[in-house]
Amino acid sequence: MLQACDSFLLCFLFSLPKAVKRRINALKQLQVKCAHIEAKFYEEVHDLERKYAALYQPLFDKRREFVTGDVEPTDAESEWHSENEEEDKLAGDMKSKVVIAEKEAEAAEEPAPRGIPEFWFTIFRNVDMLSELVQEYDEPILKHLQDIKVKFSDPGQPMSFVLEFHFEPNDYFTNSVLTKTYKMKSEPDKADPFSFEGPEIVDCDGCTIDWKKGKNVTVKTIKKKQKHKGRGTVRTITKQVPNDSFFNFFSPLKASGDGESLDEDSEFTLASDFEIGHFFRERIVPRAVLYFTGEAIEDDDNFEEGEEGEEEELEGDEEGEEEDDADASLKV
């Protein structure tokens, strides 16, 4: 068994003959060139993503139509045989409760709902990262959310993507679409080329929400008493202050701009925002139904528990694992 020690390593490097150090520097120069080739690779991957976005779109359009109820799936389109044993097992456990619930639903004889009611709102409720942002007063607004789309930047343009939140007409704001744009960078940093690991989100932009009168949940009005210094009289003034709300997602901090650097709290807020944007793009939009049913949430939990320096998913090392695919395969 060998062991590496940092200071040992540095000492070893510095003690190397000059001719060898020179060759190591030459390798470092080559490594910087590799990083620039890698940046081009990721640009081409982005082009591929754009190409595939167009291939997914007809399926996502169909999804939207089924969700809103604009189109009813045919019998063939809605066939589904669960091959997931766990689901069936749980289904068994739930059976009694379910029968009651179904009977209650039938008894109520509510009119058949259109599409899949509260589809996107349910996803917000199921995903911790989002539900943490949603306030009670956001809920009735989010129930009007009808679709989320990801749009990639055009070829030749700076790398970015836009999240489009499509709303049906509602009592809260007049916009039919709210947007959040994430700007990316895919080039090695001059000062630290070796840290390059592919595109990064580096900044984002929100949009103006045209709130209807008295409906803006991102501000609240507070009353404040003011005492006149000389006369001692008291007057009450009202003041608008920021209010917690998911809709602050559309008024993000700016990462860059006036050269002033952000404080630590702001850095953290921005990093969380980037993470959410990435999550919408990579997980929620591509596999919305699985976040609606909860199937994807279980997968994400498993994903987070594993060691992931190399994104591996080691399986078969826990007895009684919930997953039924306990093989040795490595996701790369």
Place this chain on the structure above:
Amino acid sequence: MLQACDSFLLCFLFSLPKAVKRRINALKQLQVKCAHIEAKFYEEVHDLERKYAALYQPLFDKRREFVTGDVEPTDAESEWHSENEEEDKLAGDMKSKVVIAEKEAEAAEEPAPRGIPEFWFTIFRNVDMLSELVQEYDEPILKHLQDIKVKFSDPGQPMSFVLEFHFEPNDYFTNSVLTKTYKMKSEPDKADPFSFEGPEIVDCDGCTIDWKKGKNVTVKTIKKKQKHKGRGTVRTITKQVPNDSFFNFFSPLKASGDGESLDEDSEFTLASDFEIGHFFRERIVPRAVLYFTGEAIEDDDNFEEGEEGEEEELEGDEEGEEEDDADASLKV
């Protein structure tokens, strides 16, 4: 704040009206179609990787020539100005030790070494995942390792990659190249299409090492005393048994084949092997010099510490961080 509870979620799903369940099933069908499109996306990414492998190769060839000493870098090729403050700071701390070490080196007046001696062996020593496998008797053999190459499968062929370990002529075996082939799969599992997350390593193949007489470190000879049941006489027999060695990497278990499934220990061994193969391909071969100097090891450590459900790297949330790039950017 909203919260989701698994059983609540299932109950909610089962209690939905039949017409809504039908639409959810239709979305699931669409989701399976998405998974198959995604599989094609990853095949195209693999094609891109093959294309870029050819672009990296001239740089890797130069690296090999500098490492072996076949070619000496020019002055321009070996210029390097460290812009990494941390490195300089540490360099300062080390200065006294280094000066001594350099003086000692000069005093010894050893002949100038050829290339970068023990380049690949040093990487094995620096990377925990590898050093754990290396036994003392493996070390002199690994000092003859001159290059590691990754070769991707040809277009139209089943997805795979080969790791080639190139050795200079040595006293241990006659092979000049040892190979390890990793077979991948990029298609959704029929029984569980939603778990698809891109190509997986599903199996691997080693190679035969033509050991010179008495040099095979992967077996050891043990002596065993046997007592004759009837006569009571004792004789000593010798027996060859497996021996711990890095070179067992070239005699992996088989994941598939005769339909028998592996036990849990074997699953784990195989999963570790896949992880190592993936690490060679994704990290060590593309950025070998950084594992030689230790720069990449620090990055990997940071990488492993972070939460990585979405591969994010949150920065700026720790005071006195070692990294000097404490911005909010998200690696995606």
